[in-house]
Amino acid sequence: MRDTHGSHLSGAPPRTGAPVDPSPPRLARFGALTRLLWPVRLHLLGCAVLSAAGAVAGLAPYVAVAEIARVVLRAEDTTGTADTVGSWVGVGVAGACARLVLVFLSSRLGHYADAETLHAIRVRIVRHLGVLPLGWFRASGSAAVKKVMTQDLEEMHQLIAHALGEVVGAATAIAAAFVYLVVVDWRLALVAVAVLLLMAASFKIAMRSAGMHIARLLAAEGRISAASVEYADGITVVKTFGAGGTILARFDAAVREYTEAMRAWVTETQVSSAAARLLGSEMTVFGVMMIAGMWSVSSGRLTTADLLPFLVVGIGLPTSIVPAIHGAQGLRKGRVSAGHIEALLARAGFEAPAHPQLPRGARVEFDRVTFAYDGVTPAVVEISATCEPGTVTALVGPSGAGKSTLASLLPRFYDVTAGAIRIGGADVRAIPATALLSSLALVFQDVVLLRDTVAENIRLGRMTATDEEVRAAARAAQIDGVIQRLPRGYDTMLGEDGGGLSGGERQRLTIARAIVSGAPIVVLDEATAALDADSEAAVQDALAELIAGKTVIVIAHRLHTIAGADQILVLDAGRLVEAGEHRELLAQGGLYARMWRAQHGGALV
Numbered sequence: 001m002r003d004t005h006g007s008h009l010s011g012a013p014p015r016t017g018a019p020v021d022p023s024p025p026r027l028a029r030f031g032a033l034t035r036l037l038w039p040v041r042l043h044l045l046g047c048a049v050l051s052a053a054g055a056v057a058g059l060a061p062y063v064a065v066a067e068i069a070r071v072v073l074r075a076e077d078t079t080g081t082a083d084t085v086g087s088w089v090g091v092g093v094a095g096a097c098a099r100l101v102l103v104f105l106s107s108r109l110g111h112y113a114d115a116e117t118l119h120a121i122r123v124r125i126v127r128h129l130g131v132l133p134l135g136w137f138r139a140s141g142s143a144a145v146k147k148v149m150t151q152d153l154e155e156m157h158q159l160i161a162h163a164l165g166e167v168v169g170a171a172t173a174i175a176a177a178f179v180y181l182v183v184v185d186w187r188l189a190l191v192a193v194a195v196l197l198l199m200a201a202s203f204k205i206a207m208r209s210a211g212m213h214i215a216r217l218l219a220a221e222g223r224i225s226a227a228s229v230e231y232a233d234g235i236t237v238v239k240t241f242g243a244g245g246t247i248l249a250r251f252d253a254a255v256r257e258y259t260e261a262m263r264a265w266v267t268e269t270q271v272s273s274a275a276a277r278l279l280g281s282e283m284t285v286f287g288v289m290m291i292a293g294m295w296s297v298s299s300g301r302l303t304t305a306d307l308l309p310f311l312v313v314g315i316g317l318p319t320s321i322v323p324a325i326h327g328a329q330g331l332r333k334g335r336v337s338a339g340h341i342e343a344l345l346a347r348a349g350f351e352a353p354a355h356p357q358l359p360r361g362a363r364v365e366f367d368r369v370t371f372a373y374d375g376v377t378p379a380v381v382e383i384s385a386t387c388e389p390g391t392v393t394a395l396v397g398p399s400g401a402g403k404s405t406l407a408s409l410l411p412r413f414y415d416v417t418a419g420a421i422r423i424g425g426a427d428v429r430a431i432p433a434t435a436l437l438s439s440l441a442l443v444f445q446d447v448v449l450l451r452d453t454v455a456e457n458i459r460l461g462r463m464t465a466t467d468e469e470v471r472a473a474a475r476a477a478q479i480d481g482v483i484q485r486l487p488r489g490y491d492t493m494l495g496e497d498g499g500g501l502s503g504g505e506r507q508r509l510t511i512a513r514a515i516v517s518g519a520p521i522v523v524l525d526e527a528t529a530a531l532d533a534d535s536e537a538a539v540q541d542a543l544a545e546l547i548a549g550k551t552v553i554v555i556a557h558r559l560h561t562i563a564g565a566d567q568i569l570v571l572d573a574g575r576l577v578e579a580g581e582h583r584e585l586l587a588q589g590g591l592y593a594r595m596w597r598a599q600h601g602g603a604l605v
């Protein structure tokens, strides 16, 4: 796998966790949205103006109907009204047609702005991912990236392409209708607005605890999907040990919690949302307008003709409220999502070095290296060692001693807290990312194969490798014969789980990937731990090809595999407690000798 820095990563990195990473900065509530939308502000302005114009045009047919009725009802002799009626018919038809065109153009501009913005955001995010520390991805970062790239971008799409136009259109429709009704009769217009306000107030009451309920529902949803993923991921354990009951119990509890949260929300809001629906129904508005209107007519303040606009235009007002509320919700969600997007983009990454240096050679030096995941408790402390080109350095020690941590500092999955790591005399922090990672080949226990052809999976080590170089690497890694027997040879597609390849074959494939990279420094996590004897022998042969002449750092668990190493670094509780060759360390009778005796009794090799 080519990691986010473009390294020749031939498997997953060592177990790592939460990196020391500052919390995302607090962003101004509207600031993030404004900044993200600034480049398309003119398109959005155009979208809003067209949407508003469309709303006004959409009102024209209703106003025309009301005006025609007023003209006809007022005239004692209707013969002279034909021209006026004709004009209003023209206005109505023109309004309806103009609305179609304006709404279409507004939607086009909105979708154009949407495509531009989302494209720009996606590109920025993907570029930014390239500078984020790999350790962050392995902690919680991947989930955050997935959420931003799916859910948050979808909310942004809703905001830009739909909600903005909806809110502006609905608000303009309400305002234009109100202005028209005020012109006809301001008192009755106020009655219409009062009904609208009541409707909005009851909506607000119905939605007042929405935030809390939505949070509860989302939390339950999260637990449901976590339990489902846990069940699917752990299906082997579930089936082997019958552990499904515990996971299913968690799933059940989460589903019950979801149902309960939904029930509580519905129960709490049933009265207020029914009231909102009732107040907002055309029948209610019609009834109120009729009562208030007839009262005005009977008291002589209004003519029957002037009541008609309230019945034709007034009762349409509530239908604009719903899109306005939906649109406003879309704007709120989009604003929150814009905050998430900016928080991801603001997350501190590795800066390009101010004074870049290139490695001169492949000597690796650990110079009083200290690193703490949480910035406080060090996982490795003041470790100094030098690994010469053409030699093998083994890292050994009890579980949790800091072996994987030390190895993960070399490709800068994390940066040292104190001290320095140098490659060919250059501090790894000063080496440009591509140069650093092209000098390293990493082979870890968890093999990661991409959903691509066998050839491309090997070529990930070096994208410019020719077909012949890919084949040569496969031959060196003792995997060529296996590939030839696959249905489509090197063009066979592999699933993420390696398709039809065995564990040992998959490991040899990743070793071929590391070989094709040609990187002069090889970092190995004892890659053969989980293999049977035959596979292990094949993988060991492949490794011998990979490491020949390189600077090799190997994290070893079974000491017989590294007894021939040029130097063995023994770590304990993050400190370097012994260093030397196998026989020297045995002679010292310290931790290494005790570990060796525990694994091999008295045997020397």
Ligand SMILES: Nc1ncnc2c1ncn2[C@@H]1O[C@H](COP(=O)(O)OP(=O)(O)OP(=O)(O)O)[C@@H](O)[C@H]1O
Pocket: 015, 016, 017, 018, 019, 373, 374, 379, 397, 398, 399, 400, 401, 402, 403, 404, 405, 406
């Ligand atoms: N991502 C992480 N976040 C916080 N602490 C961690 C993380 N990864 C490892 N540690 C801690 O750092 C210390 C060193 O762990 P590390 O994995 O480097 O040891 P190791 O020698 O490789 O162990 P093993 O042989 O079991 O793989 C341990 O105390 C471990 O709990």
